[in-house]
Amino acid sequence: MTTNPTATFDDALPEALRFHSPAPLVDIGANLTHESFARDLEAVIQRARAANVTTMILTGTDQAHAEQAVSLAHRYPDLYATAGIHPHDASQWNAGLERAMRDLHQEPKVVAVGECGLDFNRNFSSPADQERAFEAQLGLAVESGLPLFIHERDAGRRMLEILRAWRDDIEQAVIHCFTGDRETLYGYLDLDLHIGLTGWLCDERRGHHLRERVGEIPLSRLMVETDCPYxxxxxxxxxxxxxxxxxALLPWIVREIAHWRGITETELATATTATARAFFRLPATVYLAEDS
Known part of the structure; x- marks a missing residue:
């Protein structure tokens, strides 16, 4: 991996963290509407471009953040958005939210339904409410024809049951930030789903089991993401x-994944970008805006 010596803008990253991917990257999960980015969003986007992260998909986890993501995506040609209700907020699902999501899914810069799914780890919303909101959003994905951006934590068995029942009706789906076990991974792959990998792989405390699995995910099913600021x-x-x-730190994650797969960074970057562009139906070329 090389650094990018041409970056001349005010860069908050230490020199050792100014990475540059050997091929363009798509970050399929960036929470740039998070309040921590409010003070320096323009610089964050410039640093991403300098790292050769040429496209970012902003995650919409509720109505407010989805609307903010869409607004940002309209300002920058290399940004896109998803729109959904996270399982933590599933108890809020109602007819009004359904209408709002349906309207957002008509926006040309919205490229997926989500983040939606199941999280039985914390249960901020009850499992019953989570399933109700998730199935409603599966219906919206069928209606809109958009792919799904899915959150699943400690709910693999139930997620697989639900997705098997819907698989013939939905388009593509990606399990974002996958951290599950081998059985769950193979269940998703058997359904021809995509897998998103994050910096979880770079955690010596809990990423070991995932490192053993990365080589089992076909490159045509693999995408990469930061899930920043997390x-x-x-x-x-x-x-x-x-x-x-x-x-801007996504190239480091790509480097780690490539290492554990036993392939080059260029090969992994090229493959995951091609997969992401096909999955989200992104244009082949994006012209970056210098001024918002």
Missing amino acids: LLPRNLPAKLKGRRHEP
Whole structure:
């Protein structure tokens, strides 16, 4: 991996963290509407471009954040958005939210339904409410024809049951930030779903089981993401003040995945970008805006 010596803008990243991917990357899960990015969003986007992260898909986890993501996507040609209700907020699902999501899914810059799914780890919303909201959003995905951006934590068995029942009706789906076990992974692959990998793989405390699985995911089913500002890789070569993750660090995650697959960074970057562009139906070429 090489650094990018041409970056001349005010860069908050230490020199050791100014990565540059050997091929363009798509970050399929960036929470750039998070409040931590409010003070320096333009610089964050510039740093991502300098790292050769040429496209970012902003995650819409509720109505407000989905609307903000769409607004940002309209300002920057290299940004896109998803729109959905996270399982943590599933108890809020009602007819009004359904109408709002349906309207958002008509926006040309919205490329997926989600983030939606099941999270039985924390149960901020009850499992029953989570399933109700998730199945409603599966219906919206069928209606809109958009792919699904799915969250699943500690709910693999139930998720597989639901997706098997819907699989003939929905288009593509990606399990974003996959951290599950081998059985769950193979269940998703058997359904021809896509898998998103994050900096979880870079965590020596809990990423070992995932490192053993990365070679089992076909490149045509694999995509990469930061899930920033969350899941900052723990094995970065330098400390980052504030510990906020950002898209410019995606090349480090790609490097880790490539290592554990036994392939080059270029091969992994090229394949995951091609997969992401096909999955989200992105244009072949994006012209970056210098001024918002």
